[in-house]
Amino acid sequence: METIVFSLLNGVIYGLLLFMLSSGLTLIFSMMGVLNFAHASFYMLGAYFAYTISEASSFWVALIFAPILVGLVGALVEKYGLRTVHVNGHVAELLFTFGLAYLIDEVVKIIWGRNAVDYKVPELLDFPLFELFGAQYPAYRIFTLFVALAMLAGLWFILNRTRAGLIIQAALSHPHMVGHLGHNVPRIFMTVFGVGCALAGLAGVIGGNYLVTDPAMGVQMGPIVFVVVVVGGLGSLMGAFLAAMILGLLQTFAVAIDARFADIFGWLGLDATSELGSITIASLAPMIPFLMLVLVLMIRPRGLLGDREL
Amino acid sequence: MSNIATDTMISLSPSGSQKFMQRTVPLIIFAVILAVIPVFGPSRTMYSLLNAMGVNIVFAMSYNMLLGRAGLLSFGHAVYFGLGGYAAVHAMGAIEAASYGDGGFWAGYPVFFLPFIGFAGGALAGAVIGWPSCRRAGTPFAMISLGVAELISAAGFMFGSIFGGEEGISGDRMNGPEMFGLSLGPINEVYWFIAFWTFIGVLGIYAFTRTPLGKMSEATRDNPERAEFVGYDPQKVRYLVFIFAGGFAGLAGGMSAVNYEIFTPEALSLAPSGMVLLMAYIGGIRYFAGPILGAILLTYMQSMMSDYSEAWLLYLGLLFIVIVMFAPGGLAGIFGGLFRGLRGDNPAASLRQWAVQITGIVLMMISLVTLIEMSVNWSNNYGEVFEPFGMHLPHDGVLTWAVIFIPFVAGVGILRKALKNKEGQA
């Protein structure tokens, strides 16, 4: 029972963090076709900006301004980098962001040093909220949950209830048609890219102190973001949300399972002392996303809720 | 079927002498270069660099069979390099065991031909993994390759009996029958082994591009629907190309196994896959010789540039971005353009244009290198200061910022003007 409750809670929170991280990429990818390799680097930038701002003033200021700064950086990258490469096609764009990820990592190391920085949870939220079966639950995690839900609600509202959102929605599914209708597509692209990066930055502000803020945090999160976007499906925020949740829950539940391969495939004659037989499901948990990525692309290339194939 | 058109049609296919000049001569030159290098008496460092370059040349060329020729962007090509290399290093172990034991097949197998085993291993891995991966091109292919690479590299650390755990599997190349009188002990003898297989690898990949399959891979890259219309299944074409690319990557893995006598699981991971992508792209994926240039340059940078600057990764990233943004043809494209300009109608003008552009680029480089080196020294906080040519450039010096800003502004100005002139002419 307690395993289920905990796994549920942790899975949901981890899933929400993943969603915050990848929602921006879903927007960017659906609209511009750019699978931004540097997306997780913007997440890292968010955490570092938040660290610097919260050193100077407070966490709450950082919560608002760090994502905006990251968004500005993203918009600049789109305007002066991606747009130049755009004419050479999607592969060139992807490679550009691939190189950009290298660059951001190195620059972060130069500016903030190569060790972890002391980016702390704000004191206001630094207490155990409640205790469940002997383990404490930090208040900050629940705060994370609310920020993610607020973000989801905000995004939903903007996309479905405002004019700008409707144009973006249209551009998500029919980018060319929107251009034909006379909208300034390059500017929409720049805005969407900036907003997408800002969302990653917000995830960084929240995730940087919940996890660790160091120059490797971008690289670590990099591939898993793609998994969420691809599994969720092109053009669907709901899909990304669903995928992030499934990934979060699957991973946390798998950790709780101690079964070995030998216990499951024992009837095939697999020995518990053999190399294959002694592998536990729990030890495979972090690999599940990549297994899902490969399987989804093979079986259902449009993802869970995608409206078109990649 | 005789009509007038045939009589007046100009043959577009190259003449015999053109074929010889364009296809055979470069290969002969390549072989001669490989054969002549030892005459200069390279040092041990030079030899080990050359050997690493040989391995990377074949690896990068095999990668370009996918990216350049078939238009398939892979983030996991090192998987085939690694699996081929592991096959070879296990075979090397078998040769050692057999020559001290009761003989058998492996006792008679020369280490010199281990790259064959690598090729087989890589091709087999390509055949197994390629089947699900090659169903689609473009982004799905790239994403599957990424997922597969993550899965295989995680498995590399989990299955100790195959991959040897963190420390990998090592072997001894001085076993089994000798070929061509090479004991393969000293590094200069290994050079001949590497040179031989580098040539075979390049020749093999070149030969592949001349086959109908090689041509079809380019056709499916450019227009899959049309290729399908003509009666070729793009999926099958991609799959076959994938197997061959895996095989040649495995060949490079086999060369690497003999050269280093060790194979570790990190060889399967995302890092070398990213590196080979950089090599091929920086060299120029649209040119056959591009990846060779890229492999040579990046191998050199990796092993030697770190002596001069710890920020070499930053320079590498910058180089890559600059190539992606401004020179999609890569180094080969740049050299090719230079060469065409010199042979064109107005070599003096193009030479002048190049001189101007190079001046601009050099000025910007001075500024960037100063900025980066100064920042790295400042960031390390060891009290070291960037001191090129006896100049003292601390982070708070006026001179430092002058050296950063003035060449930058000048460089940008020159390049912009050059660009405008070019557009004006065109």
Place this chain on the structure above:
Amino acid sequence: MRLLSSAALAAVMSVTALSGASADTLKIAFIDPLSGPFGPTGQDGLNEWEYAAEQINAKGGINGNQVEVTGYDNKVNPKESLVQLQKALDNGVRYIAQGNGSSVASALIDAITKHNKRNPGEEVLFLNYAAVDPSFTNDRCNFWHFRFDADSDMKMEAITDWVKGQEDIKKVYIIGQDYSFGKAVAAAAEKNLTEKRPDIEIVGNELHPLGKVKDFTPYVQKIISSGADAMITGNWGADMVLLIKAAIDSGFDGKILTYYGGSRGAATAMGQAAVGQVMAIVEHNTNLEMSDAHAAYVDGYEAKYSESNYYYQRIDNAMHMLAMAAEKADSIDPVDVAFALEGMTYEGPTGTLTMRADNHQVLQPMFMSTFSDNVARGVDNGPFGWVADDAARIEAEDTRTETTCQMTRPSK
């Protein structure tokens, strides 16, 4: 840059050298990461080697020969290390120092053995200061390899010696990274605990993939619900920091016994909450009782490299033992020095060190250090540091493990 500055340093040194008797330099090649994610760790090691060389040069060097340490960046890649080894050989280096990554150490041991066999008269000696795979001094032991750090089995021996004295530890959870080192740590922990404290229940033994876990909370929840009152982990890098952070956030209140808690940058990431709870098995910490000379040595280092903390006492030890061996052999030829190093004892700052002749493994006192906020010398420029009381000292002899080594020695 690095080459330039160390060359300049060497030039200055050779002018000011006290003894003009011998013009030779004893060159040590430091083959470790100097760029990329592990760059900072490698750079710390290089700093300490250079500092140790500088200090010994100021006293006239080794046998009157100046010591020169040069960094070679291997990017923790075994193959790249072999290229760097060739570079070092071209520069006339006869001593190699390396520590980060057993994969690299393993590749270097193989390559050096082959080199020494194939090039008699140009032998090279390998001074291993941090690669802890026990096999290097057991079944794969080698005459050319000397280890100045305790191997992972010896460290577990020391950890469990300490656990033996802790009556209130009843249930232990073992968690580690899923690769050879993590597995070795888990096996050693299980074996040692059942021998020394049969009453302790091992309530969990878990492996997770290397460097892939982002949120350790589910693992920690499992640990807490198992009722463990101590956790043993061989994790390093982000895997360690994230695990400790998650454990503390979730209110795990037992001891966390680590191998690498003292590594660079971990203190900042762990923060106040980890104080008193996280422990690390090390051969030294900067808050031990120190002689004036040693305190001056440590402070001199930390003053010179303000961004880095004194961590590798074993580098200082290695340099001194190298000097003693060279003096004893009256030679700086690696073969003579290697023979002299066998069985050598050295009165180090923490006690007596012995280089075992049978497997080339050093025996040194170990300390089960505790993370503390009440320290004279902090780490990472912060208020935290590491302390160890007398009860936390494990004598050198107690860390001795049986060896399966059958050393083959060259003829003298």
